[in-house]
Amino acid sequence: xxxxxxxxxxxxxxxxxxxxxxxxxxxxxxxxxxxxxxxxxxxxxxxxxxxxxxxxxxxxxxxxxxxxxxxxxxxxxxxxxxxxxxxxxxxxxxxxxxxxxxxxxxxxxxxxxxxxxxxxxxxxxxxxxxxxxxxxxxxxxxxxxxxxxxxxxxxxxxxxxxxxxxxxxxxxxxxxxxxxxxxxxxxxxxxxxxxxxxxxxxxxxxxxxxxxxxxxxxxxxxxxxxxxxxxxxxxxxxxxxxxxxxxxxxxxxxxxxxxxxxxxxxxxxxxxxxxxxxxxxxxxxxxxxxxxxxxxxxxxxxxxxxxxxxxxxxxxxxxxxxxxxxxxxxxxxxxxxxxxxxxx
Amino acid sequence: xxxxxxxxxxxxxxxxxxxxxxxxxxxxxxxxxxxxxxxxxxxxxxxxxxxxxxxxxxxxxxxxxxxxxxxxxxxxxxxxxxxxxxxxxxxxxxxxxxxxxxxxxxxxxxxxxxxxxxxxxxxxxxxxxxxxxxxxxxxxxxxxxxxxxxxxxxxxxxxxxxxxxxxxxxxxxxxxxxxxxxxxxxxxxxxxxxxxxxxxxxxxxxxxxxxxxxxxxxxxxxxxxxxxxxxxxxxxxxxxxxxxxxxxxxxxxxxxxxxxxxxxxxxxxxxxxxxxxxxxxxxxxxxxxxxxxxxxxxxxxxxxxxxxxxxxxxxxxxxxxxxxxxxxxxxxxxxxxxxxxxxx
DNA sequence: CTGAAAGCGCTTACAG
DNA sequence: CTGAAAGCGCTTACAG
Numbered sequence: 001x002x003x004x005x006x007x008x009x010x011x012x013x014x015x016x017x018x019x020x021x022x023x024x025x026x027x028x029x030x031x032x033x034x035x036x037x038x039x040x041x042x043x044x045x046x047x048x049x050x051x052x053x054x055x056x057x058x059x060x061x062x063x064x065x066x067x068x069x070x071x072x073x074x075x076x077x078x079x080x081x082x083x084x085x086x087x088x089x090x091x092x093x094x095x096x097x098x099x100x101x102x103x104x105x106x107x108x109x110x111x112x113x114x115x116x117x118x119x120x121x122x123x124x125x126x127x128x129x130x131x132x133x134x135x136x137x138x139x140x141x142x143x144x145x146x147x148x149x150x151x152x153x154x155x156x157x158x159x160x161x162x163x164x165x166x167x168x169x170x171x172x173x174x175x176x177x178x179x180x181x182x183x184x185x186x187x188x189x190x191x192x193x194x195x196x197x198x199x200x201x202x203x204x205x206x207x208x209x210x211x212x213x214x215x216x217x218x219x220x221x222x223x224x225x226x227x228x229x230x231x232x233x234x235x236x237x238x239x240x241x242x243x244x245x246x247x248x249x250x251x252x253x254x255x256x257x258x259x260x261x262x263x264x265x266x267x268x269x270x271x272x273x274x275x276x277x278x279x280x281x282x283x284x285x286x287x288x289x290x291x292x293x294x295x296x297x298x299x300x301x302x303x304x305x306x307x308x309x310x311x312x313x314x315x316x317x318x319x320x321x322x323x324x325x326x327x328x329x330x331x332x333x334x335x336x337x338x339x340x341x342x343x344x
Numbered sequence: 345x346x347x348x349x350x351x352x353x354x355x356x357x358x359x360x361x362x363x364x365x366x367x368x369x370x371x372x373x374x375x376x377x378x379x380x381x382x383x384x385x386x387x388x389x390x391x392x393x394x395x396x397x398x399x400x401x402x403x404x405x406x407x408x409x410x411x412x413x414x415x416x417x418x419x420x421x422x423x424x425x426x427x428x429x430x431x432x433x434x435x436x437x438x439x440x441x442x443x444x445x446x447x448x449x450x451x452x453x454x455x456x457x458x459x460x461x462x463x464x465x466x467x468x469x470x471x472x473x474x475x476x477x478x479x480x481x482x483x484x485x486x487x488x489x490x491x492x493x494x495x496x497x498x499x500x501x502x503x504x505x506x507x508x509x510x511x512x513x514x515x516x517x518x519x520x521x522x523x524x525x526x527x528x529x530x531x532x533x534x535x536x537x538x539x540x541x542x543x544x545x546x547x548x549x550x551x552x553x554x555x556x557x558x559x560x561x562x563x564x565x566x567x568x569x570x571x572x573x574x575x576x577x578x579x580x581x582x583x584x585x586x587x588x589x590x591x592x593x594x595x596x597x598x599x600x601x602x603x604x605x606x607x608x609x610x611x612x613x614x615x616x617x618x619x620x621x622x623x624x625x626x627x628x629x630x631x632x633x634x635x636x637x638x639x640x641x642x643x644x645x646x647x648x649x650x651x652x653x654x655x656x657x658x659x660x661x662x663x664x665x666x667x668x669x670x671x672x673x674x675x676x677x678x679x680x681x682x683x684x685x686x687x688x
Numbered sequence: 689c690t691g692a693a694a695g696c697g698c699t700t701a702c703a704g
Numbered sequence: 705c706t707g708a709a710a711g712c713g714c715t716t717a718c719a720g
Contacts, residue, residue: 014707046455051697053394054712070419079414082440094438096426111390226625255629281570282626285599358691395713398696
């Protein structure tokens with residue numbers, strides 16, 4: 001392994017100069033820099049990250065925490081973040097909570113973030129008050145994406161979940177539906193999200209604005225994924241007097257609903273209309289109407305907001321550092337799964 | 345930040361002893377260990393990874409390289425690997441090539457792996473001969489998952505792609521199909537996979553075994569994803585005289601085919617049968633017949649094979665270290681997208 | 689079983 | 705613009 005001394009010797013300068021030249025600091029003459037770069041190239045020198053981190057105090061890594069990397073939204077967000085971070089020269093440490101409370105505790109309580117990263121991105125991660133204290137003690141910059149828990153001092157990028165749900169519900173109302181069910185995530189999940197709470201809220205708001213009273217019998221909770229959508233819909237149908245339309249809290253739940261409806265012999269949209277939120281990569285294939293949310297943009301923007309203060313001088317952030325959350329727009333996409341209720 | 349000296353002072357021992365006690369080395373008396381642990385706990389001490397890495401030479405991190413984290417197979421593999429690595433106390437550095445050759449070069453050519461990780465996992469990553477030289481120079485342990493390029497000395501876990509394709513094709517043949525098309529990935533992709541080559545091979549084998557000659561007109565290449573499946577199927581239909589069945593190289597391509605078939609007014613399976621490979625989370629929802637492959641198991645097993653030699657004494661690997669690849673079984677899953685051809 | 693001391697390979701004031 | 709030297713916080717032979 002060639003070290004910085006080898007480069008220094010070959011270039012005929014001190015290790016301090018090699019260090020400066022290689023990092024592109026301005027305090028090196030063009031000629032010296034050229035000599036150093038050539039020597040490093042010739043020796044195939046690569047700086048030791050551990051040594052650099054220990055001496056410099058920066059890790060060059062960012063931790064990204066997601067509930068489940070296998071879900072559409074999180075996969076897309078991570079892809080966008082990964083691209084941005086690597087282009088900026090940062091490593092990405094992935095933490096997938098996998099829906100298990102135990103994993104969140106391992107991440108936060110033990111020292112798995114401590115001195116390991118320069119910043120943290122929390123995607124849709126709910127935090128207990130004790131977790132907030134832990135994070136504050138870590139004294140790291142961070143950003144939150146999507147609903148979850150806001151962290152004081154961290155910027156946040158997300159959509160307006162309440163408004164998205166309102167739009168979805170209103171679309172069904174506009175088509176003439178009155179018995180509109182809602183299927184969403186279970187607050188008893190070990191790792192409860194908060195997105196589905198906001199979405200239920202928007203559903204209720206839209207119903208009330210149309211003069212309807214939310215019917216608890218039309219409101220079923222289950223897991224926030226495909227299987228959860230199937231279970232919730234089965235439960236809904238078991239209750240009798242099925243709705244003419246279902247608003248699923250996310251596209252994956254809507255897809256699960258599709259299975260349950262088909263198994264029950266109900267056609268979409270002739271018997272039941274169905275709408276979700278996301279615009280999942282497969283929603284087009286399934287003809288699913290939905291509220292599209294920009295996942296790539298949320299990831300990219302969050303990465304940008306996270307790195308921005310890390311690069312520039314302290315406090316020189318050019319982007320909305322903390323303050324109010326950045327809300328990205330959503331949009332109604334009408335496909336084949338929503339239609340007026342049967343006139344009968 | 346409390347350092348190891350603080351703990352040593354409080355426990356009344358040397359830093360060497362603290363280091364040993366905290367890492368669970370056997371050469372520490374039970375009593376001393378207890379005192380050290382208590383002191384560390386009391387001071388909320390967390391070892392500095394950078395210092396530990398520099399002094400000890402181990403990074404405690406593993407790089408995982410995938411083509412696209414948003415694709416079903418890679419998401420599931422990463423989820424399994426993440427879980428295993430974190431349980432073993434390793435960090436996971438995620439590299440998502442995003443289908444861009446440039447990203448692979450950045451990863452391999454520059455020093456992004458150099459001294460940063462203890463091991464590398466390459467999932468479905470094709471390698472040029474020059475890349476193999478680079479990897480060899482890195483002198484890191486590694487493992488490959490799924491088709492890609494084998495690396496000398498690294499173990500490999502995968503399925504038998506040829507056999508899987510043969511089974512899929514034979515299923516269609518058994519149903520009575522004779523005009524069986526194949527849609528698969530494009531070798532002109534910047535980052536060519538090899539899985540689809542093996543799968544085409546199996547398709548050809550099954551046809552020949554049934555006494556049929558592969559028809560180039562029924563063999564269309566496009567991207568190895570949803571959009572690619574749609575494009576390939578559109579091209580197939582444009583050629584006229586449509587097949588009675590389509591074997592897609594992966595479920596995501598089959599899903600894309602579904603859209604194209606629907607748009608062309610063709611019903612599945614009445615007009616065209618369709619089968620893929622994977623057993624994607626949504627294949628059940630879509631009623632797609634497929635060849636299921638164990639993604640979680642491939643990830644978990646690969647992680648295990650990777651870490652095993654890192655923990656035990658050198659060469660004491662208890663698992664099939666290198667040698668022949670570990671082949672995991674696939675299985676035919678018949679749903680609603682395959683049926684006998686119309687008798688006409 | 690434990691400790692004193694060297695050393696891992698960089699970066700950063702400080703001085704010039 | 706450049707260099708000598710201290711220091712980042714651990715681990716590891718080595719000695720006892």
